[in-house]
Amino acid sequence: MGEHLAEITGWVLVAVVLCVVVLFGAMTLRRWLLELGGGTVECSLRDLGGTGVWRLGIGRYQGDELQWHQIFGFRRRPRMVIQRRGLVVLGRRDPSDGEAEALTGDAAIIEVRSGDSKVELAMSLAALTGFLAWLESSPPGWPVDLPSGA
Known part of the structure; x- marks a missing residue:
């Protein structure tokens, strides 16, 4: 049971980190596109x-x-x-x-x-x-x- 809970917790943390990275990447891309034309x-x-x-x-x-x-x-x-x-x-x-x-x-x-x-x-x-x-x-x-x- 403890190993299963640790595995689920690990996957949840991976999902949260991936969401944060995707959101940061989207904001960075948006800023780059805004500044692209000068x-x-x-x-x-x-x-x-x-x-x-x-x-x-x-x-x-x-x-x-x-x-x-x-x-x-x-x-x-x-x-x-x-x-x-x-x-x-x-x-x-x-x-x-x-x-x-x-x-x-x-x-x-x-x-x-x-x-x-x-x-x-x-x-x-x-x-x-x-x-x-x-x-x-x-x-x-x-x-x-x-x-x-x-």
């Missing part, structure tokens, strides 16, 4: 109308959209899409002490409004420079509202 940046997001919790993710520039994908997940579709047209940058700040633990070391935070939704994006200074350049390079006639010093 135009991606690590970007944390906090929805100011929702829970207010920082979520780690990847921002992907697709034409006039910034598509935000949660890093730990399996969806191919973005969790949030931020349209460049009509996007307003409300301000920029450094992370507070409590936020700094959850974000990358050189993160800067910008608050943006797109339509009715307000979000904060945290990204490296180099990624922020790219984001602002993407905003400023919008087609002629599109409003871009950047505060001074952003």
Whole structure:
């Protein structure tokens, strides 16, 4: 009886380890596919109308959209899409002490409004420079509202 129980326990552990490896592999493959076409940046997001919790993710520039994908997940579709047209940058700040633990070391935070939704994006200074350049390079006639010093 004891040998049989040990054998079953061993197979259960093997199955659990295989499931973890498959899930990790699927998340790694998803991230690789997202980054394959380029135009991606690590970007944390906090929805100011929702829970207010920082979520780690990847921002992907697709034409006039910034598509935000949660890093730990399996969806191919973005969790949030931020349209460049009509996007307003409300301000920029450094992370507070409590936020700094959850974000990358050189993160800067910008608050943006797109339509009715307000979000904060945290990204490296180099990624922020790219984001602002993407905003400023919008087609002629599109409003871009950047505060001074952003």
